[in-house]
Amino acid sequence: MLPALQTNDTIQAIRDRALWMRRTAFGMVHKAQLGHPGGDFSAIDIIATLYVGVLRFDPARPDWADRDRFVMSKGHATGALYTALCGAGYFPEGWLETYMQPRSMLNGHPNRNYLPGVETNTGPLGHGFPVAVGIAIAGQLAGADWRSFVLTGDGEQQEGSNWEAAMVAGHRKLGRLTLIIDRNRLQQGAGTEETSGLDPLDAKYRAFGWEVVEVDGHDPEALLAVLGATPGDRPRCVIANTVKGKGVSFMENQAKWHHGVPNDEQFAQAMRELV
Amino acid sequence: MGHAAPVAEGLKDCREAWVATLEALAEADPRIVAVVNDSVGSSKLNGFQKKFPDRLVNVGIAEQVMVGVGAGLANGGRIPFVSAASCFITGRALEQVKADVAYANFNVKLVGQSSGIAYGELGATHHSIEDFAWLRPLTNLTVIVPADAWETAEAVKWAAAHEGPVYLRLSRMPVPDLEVAGRVFRPGKAEVVRQGGDVTIIANGTVVHLAAAAADLLAGEGIAARVLNMATLNPLDEEAVAAAAATGAIVTAEEAHVRGGLGGAVAEYVTAHDPVPVERLGFPGFLPTGSVDWLFAEYGLSAEGIAAAARRALARKRG
Numbered sequence: 062m063l064p065a066l067q068t069n070d071t072i073q074a075i076r077d078r079a080l081w082m083r084r085t086a087f088g089m090v091h092k093a094q095l096g097h098p099g100g101d102f103s104a105i106d107i108i109a110t111l112y113v114g115v116l117r118f119d120p121a122r123p124d125w126a127d128r129d130r131f132v133m134s135k136g137h138a139t140g141a142l143y144t145a146l147c148g149a150g151y152f153p154e155g156w157l158e159t160y161m162q163p164r165s166m167l168n169g170h171p172n173r174n175y176l177p178g179v180e181t182n183t184g185p186l187g188h189g190f191p192v193a194v195g196i197a198i199a200g201q202l203a204g205a206d207w208r209s210f211v212l213t214g215d216g217e218q219q220e221g222s223n224w225e226a227a228m229v230a231g232h233r234k235l236g237r238l239t240l241i242i243d244r245n246r247l248q249q250g251a252g253t254e255e256t257s258g259l260d261p262l263d264a265k266y267r268a269f270g271w272e273v274v275e276v277d278g279h280d281p282e283a284l285l286a287v288l289g290a291t292p293g294d295r296p297r298c299v300i301a302n303t304v305k306g307k308g309v310s311f312m313e314n315q316a317k318w319h320h321g322v323p324n325d326e327q328f329a330q331a332m333r334e335l336v
Numbered sequence: 337m338g339h340a341a342p343v344a345e346g347l348k349d350c351r352e353a354w355v356a357t358l359e360a361l362a363e364a365d366p367r368i369v370a371v372v373n374d375s376v377g378s379s380k381l382n383g384f385q386k387k388f389p390d391r392l393v394n395v396g397i398a399e400q401v402m403v404g405v406g407a408g409l410a411n412g413g414r415i416p417f418v419s420a421a422s423c424f425i426t427g428r429a430l431e432q433v434k435a436d437v438a439y440a441n442f443n444v445k446l447v448g449q450s451s452g453i454a455y456g457e458l459g460a461t462h463h464s465i466e467d468f469a470w471l472r473p474l475t476n477l478t479v480i481v482p483a484d485a486w487e488t489a490e491a492v493k494w495a496a497a498h499e500g501p502v503y504l505r506l507s508r509m510p511v512p513d514l515e516v517a518g519r520v521f522r523p524g525k526a527e528v529v530r531q532g533g534d535v536t537i538i539a540n541g542t543v544v545h546l547a548a549a550a551a552d553l554l555a556g557e558g559i560a561a562r563v564l565n566m567a568t569l570n571p572l573d574e575e576a577v578a579a580a581a582a583t584g585a586i587v588t589a590e591e592a593h594v595r596g597g598l599g600g601a602v603a604e605y606v607t608a609h610d611p612v613p614v615e616r617l618g619f620p621g622f623l624p625t626g627s628v629d630w631l632f633a634e635y636g637l638s639a640e641g642i643a644a645a646a647r648r649a650l651a652r653k654r655g
Binding site for chain 2 (some may be wrong): 234
């Protein structure tokens with residue numbers, strides 16, 4: 062059951078939501094025997110913070126023109142996105158049980174035409190960030206006060222389209238755009254730094270005209286402070302240091318859990334740990 | 337490129353119709369914006385930029401982000417016309433066109449400039465003859481290939497009013513006005529340019545004019561060739577193709593790769609429903625460098641070449 066948001070303590074509410082998202086997402090992956098739980102779990106605290114404490118939205122009006130936009134560029138981490146949208150009230154919990162079943166609206170990768178709250182279709186890496194830049198330009202052209210946020214994986218930063226987007230956003234001073242990089246240092250097959258190294262990411266984004274902040278991607282208090290901060294006159298890059306598979310002992314920092322799926326025993330153990 | 341080809345009397349540069357129409361639409365509708373990849377000049381958007389400096393988004397030489405930005409602008413309530421050389425907006429950003437525009441079904445208008453072999457001398461990297469095959473299977477994406485300035489203007493107007501993704505394939509080659517009485521632009525419907533029942537020539541874009549001239553040649557031999565302007569490639573007007581098959585022989589002619597484009601679409605339909613001979617004219621693959629006129633002549637895209645294809649189709653006609 063989704064925990065009711067009745068606490069006055071936002072930090073505790075984020076923790077409660079994130080715990081529910083982890084348990085629920087892992088249940089979806091267990092049932093479907095498909096999914097990307099490692100990346101779900103590295104991103105969940107970030108996304109829970111956004112939906113509980115930062116974003117302005119109205120689930121009854123997914124197309125509300127003045128909503129804040131969240132673009133999930135790492136579209137394989139649907140366990141994190143779908144539980145966030147469900148938790149935010151976009152659709153009933155029962156829908157989650159259809160995850161990746163034939164004709165489900167909960168695709169293996171998100172589709173905006175199926176599922177309310179999805180801002181754009183993602184899946185192939187390096188797509189969400191350019192679209193988020195376009196969204197931010199639309200806001201800038203309109204002089205609107207809504208904000209846009211985009212979450213990319215760190216391995217995803219190897220796609221060149223991100224650097225086109227970084228250049229355009231820096232040049233156009235898209236101050237209401239926040240890029241969050243889920244820096245878990247693992248990609249599908251190995252470490253990012255062994256594959257095609259990204260460091261120093263902060264210096265790269267600063268050189269492109271961005272404000273850069275590093276944060277512990279599993280600390281709701283720190284995340285809330287950074288993501289909820291008043292926009293400046295430059296786009297903001299939040300490098301969120303995370304742990305792939307965070308929260309389940311046998312998944313943490315294991316590249317194989319990028320798209321690993323639990324057997325019954327592993328699922329039961331995860332449920333014992335996620336309390 | 338860079339050369340301003342003199343436009344002979346009676347010929348029009350369809351890009352003039354494109355920008356004049358876009359500017360008029362943008363005056364009336366503030367949602368309309370243009371997105372370019374350093375292609376303000378080649379897209380003829382200098383005037384648009386002067387009139388609406390804030391509404392021209394130049395992302396620089398970056399086609400993937402150009403198309404992605406178009407999708408994002410649509411998310412933000414705008415109607416973006418994303419304009420670039422067709423070889424790059426399709427090929428270089430093909431996955432963005434597929435995932436961000438067609439699959440996401442965003443209200444983005446992609447405008448491919450200098451399509452086909454307009455950049456003849458620049459070589460196969462700059463020829464855009466594969467775009468039909470790349471884009472034709474993309475669900476939601478309406479593909480329109482205007483044949484003249486009037487049709488270009490109508491297509492731009494229709495695209496702006498249509499809720500959904502569109503690819504407009506424009507040329508930079510000057511063309512005459514197509515002479516058809518009482519024209520009405522009907523997306524998804526073929527236009528009958530010449531009546532005739534012996535054979536049907538189906539063409540689009542710059543080639544329609546040659547198809548009409550071919551029909552005139554054939555008329556001198558007592559062959560009544562129907563000519564269709566199939567300006568909308570996707571969705572294909574299957575009713576018109578079925579009627580063409582009923583004439584017993586078909587020729588397709590397009591400024592595109594002979595595989596996967598208009599000829600491919602017609603052949604797919606005909607083989608499934610009413611097999612008749614289909615002679616397909618187009619380009620066979622990577623082309624040598626050369627002027628547009630030379631390349632057209634070399635590959636049989638001429639009135640005589642199309643007429644010859646019609647004779648071949650007629651010779652294969654059953655019974």
